[in-house]
Amino acid sequence: MNAKRRPLIAGNWKMHHGGMSGIELAAGCVKISNHTPHVDLVIAPPYTALAAAAHGCDGSPVAIAAQNIHAKDSGAYTGEISASMLVEAGCKWVIVGHSERRQYYGENFQIVHDKTCAAIDSGLRPIVCVGETLEEREAGKTLEIVKREVVAVLPVLAKSTIPVAIAYEPVWAIGTGKNAQPSDAEEVHAAIRNWLAAASEEFAERTRILYGGSLKPENAESLLSCANVDGGLIGGASLDAKSFGAIATVAERLTAS
Numbered sequence: 001m002n003a004k005r006r007p008l009i010a011g012n013w014k015m016h017h018g019g020m021s022g023i024e025l026a027a028g029c030v031k032i033s034n035h036t037p038h039v040d041l042v043i044a045p046p047y048t049a050l051a052a053a054a055h056g057c058d059g060s061p062v063a064i065a066a067q068n069i070h071a072k073d074s075g076a077y078t079g080e081i082s083a084s085m086l087v088e089a090g091c092k093w094v095i096v097g098h099s100e101r102r103q104y105y106g107e108n109f110q111i112v113h114d115k116t117c118a119a120i121d122s123g124l125r126p127i128v129c130v131g132e133t134l135e136e137r138e139a140g141k142t143l144e145i146v147k148r149e150v151v152a153v154l155p156v157l158a159k160s161t162i163p164v165a166i167a168y169e170p171v172w173a174i175g176t177g178k179n180a181q182p183s184d185a186e187e188v189h190a191a192i193r194n195w196l197a198a199a200s201e202e203f204a205e206r207t208r209i210l211y212g213g214s215l216k217p218e219n220a221e222s223l224l225s226c227a228n229v230d231g232g233l234i235g236g237a238s239l240d241a242k243s244f245g246a247i248a249t250v251a252e253r254l255t256a257s
């Protein structure tokens, strides 16, 4: 972490806690925020719990994110949810281009680009996810792949007047319990920051780059201590207020040191 940027700790609930348990977990996150005044906390419940979680977090510093968005604003797109609907439901952020969406729902560069535009146009802050597969890492292509994903959205992000974030999530680390080594994560984060700086130094300095992939209380300190890691996008460990709170507490402590 770096004192220039406020840490951002985001929980990606994926397809969990869509009802009553989501409301309870959101309330637990509000409690966490009482002890983490220097950390931006974001939770991304499933669509069905967005409005209720937003209601529960109203007046607290906990912000709500959606996990996905449709690029069009309205129309005959059965099953889809637009940016303006997410804003209406109380969202401030949206996760775009998560590797599970790229992998299972065919989200290519163009789709991720268009969704990022739709989000920003509606005032929704995107957290754009990038990351390499195990095969790509083993072939020594990590930086090449991540650069391609970053460059595809960079012009849109760099001209945004609202804050944006990038999440570096090595695909092989997601949900596997196998996190990236802090030095490996820092190498990619520093490279991402350099690519952002090519668009604008000032943009690169203020934009938060999150790490995601089996981030948990046990490894939070070593990963969040890296100079270019400005927070985390947390899946499994965000499903429980205790572990999510423990990670946020690490971030809070690191801001003081």
Ligand code: PGA
Pocket (backbone or CB within 6 Å): 012, 169, 173, 174, 175, 176, 177, 212, 213, 214, 215, 233, 234, 235, 236, 237
């Ligand atoms: P994980 O998921 O923390 O369960 O690895 C992270 C993510 O997919 O955002």
